[in-house]
Amino acid sequence: MLLPRIAVIAASFFLLGHTQVQAQNDPMDKSLSAEARGKAVAEEAYRRDRGFGDEEATLTMNLQDARGRERSRQMRFRTLEREHEGDWMIAVFDNPGDVRGTASLTHSKALEPDDQWLFLPATNRVRRIASNNKSTPFMGSEFSFEDLSDQQVEKYTYKYLRQEPCGELSCHVVEQYPAYEHSGYSRQVVWYDTNEYRTHKVEYYDRRERLLKTLTMSDYSQFLDKYWRPMRLEMVNHQTSNRTLLTYSGYQFQVGFSERDFDVNALRSIR
Amino acid sequence: MPSAKTRVIQKSWIDSAAVFFGRFALKVYDLRWLVLALCLGFLGSGAWLAGKVLPDNSFDSYFQPDDETYRDYMDYMERFGSDEVSYILYRIPDREHGPFDHDAMGRINNLTQDLEAEVPFVDRVVSLTNVEFIAAEDDFIQITELMYNFPATQQELLDIRELALSKPIYLDSVINEEATHGAIIVEMSRTSTDVEEDLRWDPDGGNGLDNFYPQVSYHALQKILARPEYAGIEFYLSGDVPLNAIYNETLMRETSIFPLLTFALVAVLSMLFFNIRLIGLIGPLLVVVSSLVMTTAFIVLMNWKIGLxxxxxxxxxxxxxxxxxxxxxxxxxxxxxxGMERRAAIGHTLLKVGTPCLLAALTTAAAFLAMASSELKSISQLAIYSAVGVMFTFVFMATLLLVILALGRNQAEPEAAKSMGNPILARLLERVIAFNLSHRSLVLVISAVIFAVSLSGVTRLKVDFNFLTEFKEKIEWRQHTAYIEEVMGGILSVVYTFDTGSPDGAKNPEVLARLEQLQKAADSEPLVKKTYSIVDILKDLNQAFNGGDPAFYTLPTDQDLIAQYLLMYEMSGGKELAKFMDSDYSSTPLKLRVEMTESSNLRDLLGRLDTVAEANSDELVTINPTGIGLLWVQLAEYIADSQLTGYGLAFVMIFLIIATVFRSLKLAALAMVPNLAPVVLTLGVMGWLDIHLDYYRLLLATIAIGIAVDDTIHLLARFRSEFRRCGNYAEAMAASVRGVGQALIITSVILVAGFLVFLLSDTTVFASFGILLSATILTALVADLFLLPVLLMLFKPLGPEFAPETAALEPTASVASA
Structure with missing residues (x-):
């Protein structure tokens, strides 16, 4: 599956572990089993997002609780696409003010835990951090680290459900089940349009099979005549009525980043 | 004997009502099949409605929606989630390392996963195996589970034990200081204050109690703990979920069994002692069941639920x-x-007892209604539906029971109609009459002394209760809770919220320093078993960030550093933040786990902590107490206030009804004495014996006066009637005691039998309520038979005595038959 710019948010921390994926089956082939066809859709979506090189953008996160109280977070991120291994990312927090300048560096990995470092300006020191748990909320939002993390094809098993209209488009609806431990979900249902294989909606079901959240991705823009990015992602938590809106701006591709821009020393100097 | 004068007595409201009831009874007889059909139709609709009733013993059932304390609690819940837990203490007998036995820990690990996967409405489960652990090694910080990689050997596990014992936050939470017991905390996603639709488990599972939180969660817990794979581990289960579930189940069980037991007792007593025929059993049964059905239907119509x-x-x-x-x-x-024919006898009967029964019902209903002003929702609702229920007993007595009596041959059958007279009671009453006539002063003096002593006992009364000791000692939940509190710590949740009112304000080091100060004050209180706050996490993070150096187990003093630590905590997988910071970081709680204790102790504790909180509250931060513990204290205070007001109001309402009906303030004042005295006596004895008033016993006074006044009404009505006949107080007293005395004794014995059924309850609060109320009713009977007659003879409330020949206009059956 492709959560393109969840992956980009992930820009912040845990982007796709980009192993080279070739579609083994045609997603439109109705003779495939539901499992094979579901996986074929995810592989096709993933394949179409490869080759962007590097990118940077600004992300604004608006959080609204059930009582309508709002607050915002802002950060910048840059990503370096890596062949045969996970991408590297740096995220820098700009708002709120007390975390301004806090920066994280993530070297995503396919099957092993990511390597992560965090620079805290209040101490002027870097610490390597690790976590076994990705189901906790990210920055108090309705997105969990799991939502933002590596969405490799291998992390799920799939089941093709149906094809149905989604707005003016037609969508493949695919159910996917986490194949990794400690997921907060029992399953996710994903809507991909049949033209570009962009993700439009994801429903998340908790471990008790109750609908937990719905993610809607919209305002897609195409960059370099190939790469689609949603400018707006809205996650609604049905159990708490809280919602989080992510908006992106200032996308730049192929800026010319190198590996040296993504090491621990770079983390210390980035502002 | 005073000299008698002659006078003409005017017909009063009571006489008109008597005639009305006489004629009404004859109509009922004539239209008995129609009345029966109407009653059955009415009951059928009521039964259909009553079948829809739902139980609710949540705090929501006690508080009005706009109550400030309740709103604060709901606000806390919205910000930080449920504070309800199930607490499972365990020990591993006969194993050298106790809970750190390798095999046992493996099973606890499985149990933790089973609970999280299978218990309905669980938020998360915390045990020694998965409790959050902040680890530091050189420049590497990891937030993980204590046994994320389960130890391969016993020695590895023993090493982890040392690690666990070095973490203050674990002690008396998931492990005791001696490491002899472990605990599993099952945090729930729901609270008893949630709305019904959020508490239903299976959408298609129906309205049975077992399909709702907390029953469904409690039963799942019990089943999982009873599995063979966990045999050999001793479990002690307590916390909010078992407490509420057991309360609800007790309510449902005893609600269905007690009325049957009550009636069986009444039946046996009637058969054995009062020679009542079959109709004497079937008739009242119909009245009671019908009234109960209609009262329940009324509750459904009002969109209420049945609480404890x-x-x-x-x-x-x-x-x-x-x-x-x-x-x-x-x-x-x-x-x-x-020798009356059936039709005439029915007319005569309602003519004689219709008015006193209506008055008795009205005064009882008025006494109950006096509680409607309570700030507690469940008590104000109880006031209304119990008053409605009492009026239904009158309605069914005057219709359904009459119809049952009307179903038979009309001709006179004097030989078949056995008198209800009991010779022993008759002899007893003659002695009472003689005693009253010859010992008027003695009765007054004894009554005055008892009253004075009782009154001084009332001043010693204290409003106090303890949910733990409400259950009898034999109840497993009480035993388990007591054991848990002895070994580890507090079941009761009390919270202080630190609200800055501005986003990110709770990260201010000054605010956190004040939180730390209050936390230290709470830690020094013996009743407080455990405290938790964001300060604990920040200290742990500071130590971890500084290579695990214990010297850094301190609260950072720089806001930027605090904010960045919290970000690091989240990014490293810390799971606790949502429980300790609200979504915009404007508010943070200090959570206390307090021992189950008397509400007065809790009130004192909160008073001391409130002093510290108030000293630290200003424009920077507002510190407010909340949590189930505070609701508990508030509950006690509301009940105390409402009952004191309610009792006064009940007294005034009954006084006004009697004064209006009998057109005599003096008579009404005298009538209140035998009702006030028993209540004062009971409360006085409670005061002297150091028995506290709890939220249930506080209802005693109002209910007792509501019931006891019935005897007084019947005696007064008969007394008035007899006085109008004979014009002489002493003679009227003797005739009225003779006339209704047996019925008064029978009804009092029945009431006592009814309330003594409460002795069988699993809760001590109901059992003692039954005893105290029974004692009050018996005392009221004694007061009605001795004190009231003497007072009537002494104060002459119906005016001067007169010659009997002019005392006419007493309605008779013939009037009713006209």
Whole structure:
């Protein structure tokens, strides 16, 4: 599956572990089993997002609780696409003010835990951090680290459900089940349009099979005549009525980043 | 004997009402099949509605929606989630390392996963195996589970034990200081204050109690703990979920069993001692069941639910319904024994007892209604539906019971209509009459002394209760809770919220320093078993960030550093933040786990902590107490206030009804004495014996006066009637005691039998309520038989005595038959 710019948010921390994926089956082939066809859709979506090189953008996160109280977070991120291994990312927090300048560096990995470092300006020191748990909320939002993390094809098993209209488009609806431990979900249902294989909606079901959240991705823009990015992602938590809106701006591709821009020393100097 | 004058007595409201009831009874007889059909139709609709009733013993059932304390608690819940937990303490007997036995820990690991996967409405489960652990090694920080990689050997596990014991936050939470016991904390996603639709488990599972939180969660817990794979581990289960579930189940079980037991007791007593025929059993049963059905239907119509307080309603209606019926049956049997035809006897009966029964119902209902002003929702609802229930007993007594009496041959059967008279009681009453006539002063002096002593006892009374000791000692939940509190710590949740009112304000080091100060104050209180706050996490993070150096187990003083630590905590997988910071970081809680104790102790504790909180509250931060513990204290205070007000109001309402009906303030004042005295006596004895008033016993006074006044009304009505006949107080006293005395004794014994059923309850609070109320009713009987007659003779409230020949206009059956 492709959560393109969840992956980009992930820009912040845990982007796709980009192993080279070739579609083994045609997603439109109705003779495939539901499992094979579901996986074929995810592989096709993933394949179409490869080759962007590097990118940077600004992300604004608006959080609204059930009582309508709002607050915002802002950060910048840059990503370096890596062949045969996970991408590297740096995220820098700009708002709120007390975390301004806090920066994280993530070297995503396919099957092993990511390597992560965090620079805290209040101490002027870097610490390597690790976590076994990705189901906790990210920055108090309705997105969990799991939502933002590596969405490799291998992390799920799939089941093709149906094809149905989604707005003016037609969508493949695919159910996917986490194949990794400690997921907060029992399953996710994903809507991909049949033209570009962009993700439009994801429903998340908790471990008790109750609908937990719905993610809607919209305002897609195409960059370099190939790469689609949603400018707006809205996650609604049905159990708490809280919602989080992510908006992106200032996308730049192929800026010319190198590996040296993504090491621990770079983390210390980035502002 | 005072000299008698002659005078003409005017017809009063009471006489008109008597005539009305006489004629009404004859109509009922004539249209008996129609009345029966109407009653059955009415009951059928009521039964259909009553079948839809739902139980609710949550805090929501006690508080009005706009109550400030309740709103604060709901606000806390919205910000930080449920604070309800199930607490499972365990020990591993006969194993050298106790809970750190390798095999046992493996099973606890499985149990933790089973609970998280299978218990409905669980938020998360925390045990020694998965409790959050902040680890530091050189420049590497990891937030993980204590046993994320389960130890391969016993020695590895023993090393982890040392690690666990070095973490203050674990002690008395998931492990005790001696490491002899472990605990599993099952945090729930729901609270008892949630709305019904959020508490239903299976959408298609129906409205049964077992399909709702907390029952469904409690039963799942019990089943999982009973699995064979966990045999050999001793479990002790307590916390909010078991407490509420057991309360609800007790309510439902005892509500269905007690009325049956009450009636069985009444039946046996009637058969054995009062020679009541079959109609004497079937008739009252119909009145009681019908009233109960319609009261329940009324609750459904009002969109209410039945709470714990509903438990008293079936027994109450049984007692009152049977008492009403006894008066009717007694008079009917008397009329038949005089040779009246059935139709005339029915007319005579309602003519004689209709008005006193209506008055008795009205005064009882008025006493109950006085509680409607309570700030507690469940008590104000109880006031209304119990009053409605009492009026239903009257309605069914005057219709359904009459119809049952009307179903038979009309001709006179004096030989078949056995008198209800009991020779022993008759002899006893003659002695009472003689005693009253010859010892008026002695009765007054003894009453005055008892009253004075009781009154001084009342001043010693204290409002206090303890949820733990409400259950009898034999109840497993009480034993388990007591053991848990002895070994580890507090079941009761109390919270202080630190609200800055501005986003990110709770990260201010000054605010956190004040939180730390209050936390230290709480830690020094013996009743406080454990405290948790964001300060604990920040200290742990500071230590971890500085290579695990214990010298850095301190609260950072720089806001940027605090904010960045919290970000690091989240990014490293820390799971606790949502429990300790609200979504915009404007507010943070200090959570206390407090021992189950008397509400007065809790009030004192909160008073001391409130002093510290108030000293630290200003424009920077507002510190407010909340949590289940505070609701508990508030509950006690509301009940105390509402009952004191309610009792005064009940007294005034009954006084006004009697004064209006009998057109005499003096008579009304005298009538209140035998009702006030028993309540004062009971409360006085409680004061002297150091028995506290709790939220249930506080209802005692209002209910007691509501019931006791019935006897007084019947005696007064008969006394007035006899006085108008004979014009002489002493003679009227003797005749009225002779006339209704047996019925008064019978009804009182029935009431006592009814309320003594409470002795069988699993809760001590109901059992003692039954004893105290029974004692009050018996005392009221004694006061009605001795004190009231003496007062009437002494104060002459019906005016001067007169010659009997002019005392006419007493309505008779012939009037009713006209």
């Amino acid at each position: 307080l509903f438990l008293m309603i079936p027994t109450l209606l049984t007692a009152i319904g049977v008492a009403q019926s006894v008066h009717l049956l007694s008079e009917f049997q008397f009329a038949r024994s005089l």
